[in-house]
Amino acid sequence: MATEATTSRPHRSSTLRAVVIPEGSSPGLLEVPRKDSGNTGFAAEDQFDVYSAYKRLLSDELLPMPVAAILVLTEVVANSKAATMYELVEGLKDAAAVLKSKYSNQVGLTAGCDLFIRYVTTARQDFSRDFSHHKAELVRQGKEYAETAQSSRDKIAEHAFGFIKEDAILTHSYSRVVMQALLKANRRKRISVYVTEARPKGLGMKTYNALTAAGIPCTVILDSAVAYCMDKVDLVLVGSEAVVESGGLINAVGTLSMAIIAKAANKPLYALAESYKFLRFFPLSQYDLPIDNSSLLTLPSQKPTAPRHSLTLASPMTPRAVQSQSVPEMSQEQIAKNPEVDYTRPDLITLVFSDVGILTPDGISSFLVGVFAD
Amino acid sequence: MRDTVIKDKGTQKHVEAFVSKLRRRQVVGSHATAIETVLLLRQVISTARFNTLDQLVTIVKAAGRQIIEAQPKEHSIGNIVRKVLRLIREEFNAAATAAGATSSPTSTPPARATQLPPPTPASAVVPPSSSLSNFVLLGHPRSNQSLAVEQASQGHPRQGSGHGEHSEEFKAMSVKPALIDAIKDVIDELETVYDGVAKNARDHIHADEIILTIGKSRTVEAFLKSAAHYRKFTVIVAETAPSFSGRDMAQSLSASGISTVLVPDSCVYALMSRVNKVILGAHAVLANGGVFAISGSLIAAAAARAHATPVVICTGQYKFTPLWNLYHEYAAVDFGDPAQVLAAKDSEGIDMDKVDIVNPYYDYVKPELVDVLITNEGDHPPSYVYRVVKEAYDEEDSDL
Numbered sequence: 001m002a003t004e005a006t007t008s009r010p011h012r013s014s015t016l017r018a019v020v021i022p023e024g025s026s027p028g029l030l031e032v033p034r035k036d037s038g039n040t041g042f043a044a045e046d047q048f049d050v051y052s053a054y055k056r057l058l059s060d061e062l063l064p065m066p067v068a069a070i071l072v073l074t075e076v077v078a079n080s081k082a083a084t085m086y087e088l089v090e091g092l093k094d095a096a097a098v099l100k101s102k103y104s105n106q107v108g109l110t111a112g113c114d115l116f117i118r119y120v121t122t123a124r125q126d127f128s129r130d131f132s133h134h135k136a137e138l139v140r141q142g143k144e145y146a147e148t149a150q151s152s153r154d155k156i157a158e159h160a161f162g163f164i165k166e167d168a169i170l171t172h173s174y175s176r177v178v179m180q181a182l183l184k185a186n187r188r189k190r191i192s193v194y195v196t197e198a199r200p201k202g203l204g205m206k207t208y209n210a211l212t213a214a215g216i217p218c219t220v221i222l223d224s225a226v227a228y229c230m231d232k233v234d235l236v237l238v239g240s241e242a243v244v245e246s247g248g249l250i251n252a253v254g255t256l257s258m259a260i261i262a263k264a265a266n267k268p269l270y271a272l273a274e275s276y277k278f279l280r281f282f283p284l285s286q287y288d289l290p291i292d293n294s295s296l297l298t299l300p301s302q303k304p305t306a307p308r309h310s311l312t313l314a315s316p317m318t319p320r321a322v323q324s325q326s327v328p329e330m331s332q333e334q335i336a337k338n339p340e341v342d343y344t345r346p347d348l349i350t351l352v353f354s355d356v357g358i359l360t361p362d363g364i365s366s367f368l369v370g371v372f373a374d
Numbered sequence: 375m376r377d378t379v380i381k382d383k384g385t386q387k388h389v390e391a392f393v394s395k396l397r398r399r400q401v402v403g404s405h406a407t408a409i410e411t412v413l414l415l416r417q418v419i420s421t422a423r424f425n426t427l428d429q430l431v432t433i434v435k436a437a438g439r440q441i442i443e444a445q446p447k448e449h450s451i452g453n454i455v456r457k458v459l460r461l462i463r464e465e466f467n468a469a470a471t472a473a474g475a476t477s478s479p480t481s482t483p484p485a486r487a488t489q490l491p492p493p494t495p496a497s498a499v500v501p502p503s504s505s506l507s508n509f510v511l512l513g514h515p516r517s518n519q520s521l522a523v524e525q526a527s528q529g530h531p532r533q534g535s536g537h538g539e540h541s542e543e544f545k546a547m548s549v550k551p552a553l554i555d556a557i558k559d560v561i562d563e564l565e566t567v568y569d570g571v572a573k574n575a576r577d578h579i580h581a582d583e584i585i586l587t588i589g590k591s592r593t594v595e596a597f598l599k600s601a602a603h604y605r606k607f608t609v610i611v612a613e614t615a616p617s618f619s620g621r622d623m624a625q626s627l628s629a630s631g632i633s634t635v636l637v638p639d640s641c642v643y644a645l646m647s648r649v650n651k652v653i654l655g656a657h658a659v660l661a662n663g664g665v666f667a668i669s670g671s672l673i674a675a676a677a678a679r680a681h682a683t684p685v686v687i688c689t690g691q692y693k694f695t696p697l698w699n700l701y702h703e704y705a706a707v708d709f710g711d712p713a714q715v716l717a718a719k720d721s722e723g724i725d726m727d728k729v730d731i732v733n734p735y736y737d738y739v740k741p742e743l744v745d746v747l748i749t750n751e752g753d754h755p756p757s758y759v760y761r762v763v764k765e766a767y768d769e770e771d772s773d774l
Contacts, residue, residue, distance in 0.1 A: 115510070116506075119506050119509050122509070123509075124504050141504075141506045142506060144505065144506065144507070145505070145506035145507050149507075162698065163698070163699050275510050275511075276510070351662065351698075356510065357760075357769075358661070358698055358760065359760070360662065360663070360758075360760060361757075362755075362757040362758070363757070363760065363761065366761070367513075369513075370513025371509065371510065371513050
């Protein structure tokens, strides 16, 4: 999903972040104060500051998180003084750990770091040359990949194109790869789109604006209206933040409920994911994700003392005028207790379109085994 | 344009004859068309004159396209063309490697040039197979063998263009005998495909089971007869209107000593509670694991799902098609003669202007309704079909 580059980033540095990460919950892991770059304390490769480099890369809106992670690691390699493979890989692992410690949602970051580190450990070394030459080659390969990675969305849009007839399509929130697929389909087919508002970030509006500008009939629906809408759509397209080994996907919260409803209505749900988002990870439930969730969905420690006036106000008995004025909104703290992403099980996904081809959810694990297994 | 590609007049005539046979439906069924196609392609190749890989590929593709256009719903034609194209590339690759190996001891510079991609300073340092995007695409190289495969797959496009320049390195025409041999293997495989599917039949059918099938699939027929050598079981055959091919099937099965029950199509659901297994044939298998099979198959599969009865598809692997979304196309199910449903002599007193008669020939059975596909090369779950397809054909041929 769009989460990575375009959206969540503004929040990262805002107050929301401070709430999501409770201070002292795991002091070693989460460095709460990060005034500014330059003094990250334990920059892995002595002088090189991974975190600020990563932030700098992510300021490019178009750069997806995993690719940014790969680019940061190439910089780590370029700055590394390591003289052996072991040192180099350890340096990369340290750098990845530093980066991960900065974010509560490490999904995209982990996918990129794991891929590059895996590549470095398996790349064949030309022993006739010295090690610095090999490092330069690794850097070159990483950068080259980052460039080709941009084209993967075209391929995915191409795959999706064959599955879209003159359809009504439901999508969730904002995803660059879904946008590209929809815009491509619009060139040759008459499509119409329903998009969820996707509270609390409201990214559905971004999708709406972009699609309307392209002349695609588009309607924003409430997150709670997905089930109501489902009978009117022919297929569901969602992006993803990561695709995991089970074949399921991690995406902006609300995807799971959309997938369950689509399954119940017997509508196909296609996930669009670039191959660098494939993550070697096997979650068994929502609470297994590589995300700091210690503060999510927490209940107050004691019974609330004040009368629950919010409840009475929101009840349908209340006169309309009063209701519209005084229904309290969710506070930032309350929003922060909610997850940003959820995990959609593979049995709810019809197919995954990626730049390495069209895959069944079962195919994801064999792909990951191809890359990661010894 | 076509006439210019296939130079040999006799061959072109054969192609056209086959095309008109297909149009007139004188050749029907995926197996018959597959065999005819491969025989024709063998002729096309043996009479073709070519200097480069690309030329031959163009010729074969042109012939293939003519046949496919004649009968676009016979997917086995396309599959065979793709298979032959893959063989052509393999043989050229092997020949190129051999040519490189024999001439490298003499260390002539042009020999190296055919082996290596155009020398850029970077790719001279690290072979192209070790780039990060290849790593993502192909997985990490575990052994020398997979390395060789990687390089071979890398080699396809490059060497294709390379041979235009270095055609004297090895004579392109010298590949022909090996290629014809390879095509012979395809023919043999097609001829033995029923035995191939049937060879493990006894592992799938147990004693005293009740099997339900529909239509007359030669693959299923061979499968059941093979199992009958080892077990006693009962087969319920649905008549399969409007072709009533189920009647022939029942006759054939009972003639070989299998206890057979012929039933009307309408009671498939009612009988399903007694059935242990549904075995169906296929017309084509899509990459998502969905199956085109004779109409009535979907009823049987849906009824089987309601009773949690396993659905088994018997099919040769040549029916696996690199297409995902044919089920979008209404016409993909093909249509038979409407007179089979309502003959003109029966239609007296019916205002035929107000009645549309439709006789769809195939059903699309969703992959969710299929439990396993038994092929001549092993048993696959429907979710695995896309992988078999990916391995069997070259990606560049998926659109012919």
